[in-house]
Every structure is written in structure tokens, then in C-alpha cells.
Amino acid sequence: MTNNEKLAQLLFPDITKTPEDLEKLYPPRNLPEGARVTRFAPSPTGYLHMGGFFGALVDILTAESTGGVSFLRIEDTDKKREVEDGVSAIIKGFDYFGVNFTEGVTGFGTEKGEYGPYTQSQRVEIYQTVAKSLVEKGFAYPCFCSADELTALREKQETDGALIKGYFGKYAKCRDMSFEEQERRINAGESYVLRLRSQGDENKRIAFDDVIKGKIEMPENTIDEVLLKSDGIPTYHFAHVCDDHFMRTTHVIRGEEWISSVPKHIELFRVCGYKLPKFAHTPQVLKIDEETGDKRKLSKRKDPEAAVGYFIEEGIPKESVLEYLLTLINSNFEDWRRANPKEDISKFPFNLKKMSVSGCLFDLVKLNDVSKNVISIMSAKQVYENVAAWAKDFDAEFYNVFTANPEYSTAVLNIDRESPKPRKDIAKWSEVRDFVSYFYNEFYTPDVKFDEKLNKEDIKAILEKYLEVYDPADEKDVWFAKIKDMCEPLGFTPNVKEYKKTPEAFKGHVGDVSGVIRIAVTSRSNTPDLCAIMQLLGKDEVTARINNAISTL
Ligand code: GLU
Numbered sequence: 001m002t003n004n005e006k007l008a009q010l011l012f013p014d015i016t017k018t019p020e021d022l023e024k025l026y027p028p029r030n031l032p033e034g035a036r037v038t039r040f041a042p043s044p045t046g047y048l049h050m051g052g053f054f055g056a057l058v059d060i061l062t063a064e065s066t067g068g069v070s071f072l073r074i075e076d077t078d079k080k081r082e083v084e085d086g087v088s089a090i091i092k093g094f095d096y097f098g099v100n101f102t103e104g105v106t107g108f109g110t111e112k113g114e115y116g117p118y119t120q121s122q123r124v125e126i127y128q129t130v131a132k133s134l135v136e137k138g139f140a141y142p143c144f145c146s147a148d149e150l151t152a153l154r155e156k157q158e159t160d161g162a163l164i165k166g167y168f169g170k171y172a173k174c175r176d177m178s179f180e181e182q183e184r185r186i187n188a189g190e191s192y193v194l195r196l197r198s199q200g201d202e203n204k205r206i207a208f209d210d211v212i213k214g215k216i217e218m219p220e221n222t223i224d225e226v227l228l229k230s231d232g233i234p235t236y237h238f239a240h241v242c243d244d245h246f247m248r249t250t251h252v253i254r255g256e257e258w259i260s261s262v263p264k265h266i267e268l269f270r271v272c273g274y275k276l277p278k279f280a281h282t283p284q285v286l287k288i289d290e291e292t293g294d295k296r297k298l299s300k301r302k303d304p305e306a307a308v309g310y311f312i313e314e315g316i317p318k319e320s321v322l323e324y325l326l327t328l329i330n331s332n333f334e335d336w337r338r339a340n341p342k343e344d345i346s347k348f349p350f351n352l353k354k355m356s357v358s359g360c361l362f363d364l365v366k367l368n369d370v371s372k373n374v375i376s377i378m379s380a381k382q383v384y385e386n387v388a389a390w391a392k393d394f395d396a397e398f399y400n401v402f403t404a405n406p407e408y409s410t411a412v413l414n415i416d417r418e419s420p421k422p423r424k425d426i427a428k429w430s431e432v433r434d435f436v437s438y439f440y441n442e443f444y445t446p447d448v449k450f451d452e453k454l455n456k457e458d459i460k461a462i463l464e465k466y467l468e469v470y471d472p473a474d475e476k477d478v479w480f481a482k483i484k485d486m487c488e489p490l491g492f493t494p495n496v497k498e499y500k501k502t503p504e505a506f507k508g509h510v511g512d513v514s515g516v517i518r519i520a521v522t523s524r525s526n527t528p529d530l531c532a533i534m535q536l537l538g539k540d541e542v543t544a545r546i547n548n549a550i551s552t553l
Contacts, residue, residue, distance in 0.1 A: 044086030315429025
């Protein structure tokens with residue numbers, strides 16, 4: 001037995017598997033040529049960041065558009081960042097958006113797929129099996145340096161003016177320790193981490209083709225990176241390499257903050273003898289800071305919209321968010337949408353190479369506009385169901401009233417909808433209560449404020465005349481003809497153009513007349529089709545509201 005083999009046995013006496021066993025357990029996937037395997041790998045911090053969701057969408061689209069596989073892996077090796085059951089919030093976020101991975105973690109303690117476990121804390125045997133083989137080959141060694149020794153090393157590098165900082169070369173105290181000393185210290189129970197014995201050359205450079213960013217060149221890694229921490233748990237770098245190899249990931253799609261770590265990863269793939277996956281580093285999701293006007297990263301602390309839960313609470317439909325994110329993900333999405341206004345998003349020919357290279361600006365105002373469009377083409381029934389589902393969770397009082405008569409509420413939502421030019425005034429479900437409140441006596445408190453340019457006598461005359469001609473059975477054109485007929489005898493003109501030419505000749509125009517009725521019936525100056533509103537409210541209610549308005553004059 002060589003010293004390295006003896007050391008490996010000393011460090012990992014319980015590891016009996018070999019990397020070859022793992023190769024058999026997790027064989028290359030049987031997928032058609034060109035199919036891509038992607039993964040989304042969040043840490044379970046109890047919340048799904050919009051930037052993460054954006055990345056996950058890119059993973060799923062990449063896999064789906066190539067007939068491949070996407071999976072959800074939970075990276076819970078950093079216990080400091082973890083919260084109890086941090087997985088459920090992540091899964092809930094994906095569920096809301098109807099976004100599904102092909103395999104991986106599906107809930108707190110559940111998963112599907114043949115390449116698991118998909119939670120890193122359950123894969124320790126795998127990491128240690130690989131680590132053991134690296135020790136056997138001389139590519140890894142135990143480092144006993146204490147925190148104080150590492151601080152002293154950093155200080156020495158400062159005074160030396162070392163260009164590269166970290167544990168490497170002549171600074172790496174434990175790198176060339178004799179086997180006898182290693183054995184003595186391990187047997188004495190000293191704490192240690194396992195480090196890579198870097199083979200890198202500081203005068204050489206590595207280059208790789210990032211699928212999004214293009215060719216990137218950097219100096220080779222020379223740092224003896226930590227692979228396993230003193231508790232035997234891997235660092236992100238080592239876990240990434242082991243997992244993406246044995247889960248047979250073809251495309252590592254992740255945030256661009258990881259670009260600087262690629263030289264380490266390339267060296268790790270190399271010493272492990274694994275094929276390098278393709279890397280695709282996604283741009284950051286940015287926003288314009290309201291105070292400074294500068295672009296900055298979407299921040300969990302400052303921006304409520306950084307958490308996917310915000311969209312669920314506000315009731316911004318998943319369709320709107322997905323639609324908007326696609327405009328950020330692929331610049332040609334908007335053209336495609338114009339050509340295919342009703343097509344499902346899954347039909348969009350997504351292309352990883354068409355991703356923006358610099359940051360993606362996330363703009364809530366634009367999202368609102370997109371959402372108004374998306375909601376405007378939904379059927380009244382779809383809107384009803386979405387609003388009811390949202391209200392059930394977030395506004396019980398509204399839910400009870402709104403769902404008491406589903407037919408009525410659906411008809412309310414159908415005003416000016418399901419037509420070639422639907423109204424575009426709802427951007428989120430939480431706005432609907434206010435939008436429809438005057439249809440429900442439980443929420444309607446009359447607050448009639450008429451246009452100040454009209455005098456009380458004229459307003460009264462309009463309302464009284466209207467009560468005389470009002471017939472709830474009138475369809476819109478008959479109804480409007482009646483309003484027009486009311487104009488002249490009351491000193492108004494049915495013709496808006498005429499009014500604009502000689503305003504002094506009239507008290508107002510037909511819009512002012514219908515405006516008075518609108519305010520009397522709804523207490524609002526802006527509503528959808530008033531005739532339809534009155535048909536739904538019914539004769540008794542309309543008459544009562546108009547009489548009430550007259551009594552306030
Ligand atoms: N767990 C890492 C993170 O949350 C994942 C990075 C990766 O996708 O490789 O940042």
C-alpha cells in the first residue's frame with residue numbers, strides 16, 4: 001500500500017464504495033442526441049428569489065426545448081444559511097407558477113428520479129467516496145491549520161505583497177506534511193479539513209466557452225481549495241463537481257457570480273477524471289433604484305418583489321410573470337408573441353444563446369402592463385376562478401361576498417370582456433375588489449360627487465328625466481339613443497364635436513349627461529359599459545341609487 005492509500009484509509013475508514021461503483025449506480029443518461037440536462041440548485045433559505053426563479057425558468061426551457069431533463073437539487077451544505085423546512089417555500093413558488101422540473105426534490109422530504117438523493121446533505125457518502133479516491137491519487141490532503149494560523153497566513157501574504165491570496169504553494173503548510181505526521185495528528189483526534197492538492201500553474205491560463213457569455217479566459221487555479229470541511233461536509237465547489245457529474249448534468253446554468261470560480265471547478269473536474277459540462281452563466285436580475293436612479297441587483301432586503309411570494313400575495317397571475325420573464329430571457333420573445341398572440345408559452349422556440357449578456361432589468365411597471373394585457377384576453381370564467389382562488393387565501397371577507405353568487409360575479413367580470421377590444425384595467429387579483437366593489441351592497445357606500453361645472457338643478461333634471469325613460473330591458477344602442485334624446489330639451493347637445501366648436505351654446509354634451517347617471521349609480525366617474533352595469537344591478541337598485549343621489553342635491 002502506498003502512503004496515499006494508507007492516508008485515504010485512515011481518513012475514510014467507513015467508505016467502502018469506489019468511484020467505479022458510483023459510475024455504475026449513476027450511468028450516463030439514455031437521452032436522444034442534443035438533449036440537455038440542467039439543474040436548479042437553490043440553498044433552502046426559506047424563500048425563492050426572483051433571480052433564482054428566472055434561472056430556474058432558463059433551466060426548464062433549455063431542457064424542454066431539447067427533449068432533455070431538468071431537476072431540482074437542494075444545496076443544504078451550509079447549515080448557517082439554512083432555515084427549518086426551507087424547501088416548502090421554494091416548492092410552493094414553483095407550484096404557483098405551474099413550473100415543473102422533470103426530476104429531483106418535490107417537497108419536504110420527497111423526491112423523484114433515478115439520480116438521487118437530490119438533497120446534498122444526503123449525499124455525503126458520494127462526496128467522501130470521491131474524496132477518498134482523490135487522496136489515494138495524491139490529489140487531496142488533510143490540512144490541520146487553525147483559524148489563527150490561516151489569519152497569520154493572510155497577514156503574511158499582505159506583507160509579502162503576494163498577487164494571489166489563499167492557501168497554495170509555499171504558503172500551504174500542510175501540503176507536504178509527511179505521512180507519519182499526518183497519521184499522528186489524525187490519531188490524536190486533531191481537527192482537519194480536506195484540501196485539493198492543486199496541480200495548477202500560475203503562468204498558465206484556462207479558457208472555456210460560456211454558452212451565454214462567449215469565450216472566457218482566466219488564470220489557472222493554483223489554490224488548494226477546501227473540498228471537505230472539518231465535519232466531512234463538502235464545500236459548494238466540490239459538491240457541484242461530484243453532483244453535476246453523477247447526476248449527468250450537461251449544462252450548468254447558474255448566476256454569473258460563479259464565473260470567477262470556474263477555474264477551480266475546471267481543475268476539480270480534471271483531477272476527478274470527469275468530462276467537463278457546458279457552463280452558461282446567466283446575467284443578474286437588476287432594477288432601477290428609486291432613490292439614486294442607478295441600476296442595482298434586486299435585493300431581498302429592499303425590494304418586496306425580490307421574493308416570488310410577493311407575486312402570490314399580490315395576485316399577479318402566473319401567466320403575466322412568466323410572460324414578462326420571457327421578454328427578459330429572450331430578446332425575440334416579443335416578436336414571437338406579436339405573431340402568436342394566443343399561443344402557449346411552452347411553444348416559444350427558446351434559445352439559450354439569445355440570452356442577454358448584461359443584466360436583465362426587472363421593471364414592475366412593465367410587468368403591470370404585460371399583466372393587464374394577459375388578463376384582458378382571459379375569459380370572465382377564468383378571471384372569476386383566479387380571483388376566487390386568490391381571495392380565498394388573502395381576503396376572506398371579499399371571498400365570501402364575491403363567491404356567494406358566481407354567476408353574478410362572472411357577469412360583472414364579463415362587462416367589456418370577451419370582445420375584440422377588451423378593457424385593460426386589471427393588473428392583479430388584489431385590485432379586483434376595489435374595481436368591482438360598487439356591484440356589491442356589502443362594499444358599496446354611496447359617495448356621489450358630481451362634476452363641478454354642472455349646477456345642481458341641471459343634475460337633478462338629468463336624473464329625474466332619466467328615471468322617466470329608464471327601462472332595464474334596453475340594450476345598449478336603445479339605451480344610448482335615449483340618453484341622446486334627453487340632451488336637447490335639457491340644454492345639452494348629443495353631439496360632442498358641436499359642443500367643442502361652441503361650448504358657450506350648451507350646458508354640456510352627451511358625455512356629461514351619461515356621466516351624471518354614472519356617478520349617481522356607481523359613485524365613480526370612470527367605469528366600464530354603464531348600460532351593462534345597470535342591467536346587472538337591476539331596476540330596484542338603480543332606481544334607489546338614483547333617488548338617493550337626487551336627495552343629496
Ligand atoms: N446553491 C448555489 C446557490 O444558491 C447554486 C449555484 C449553482 O447553481 O451551481 O447559489
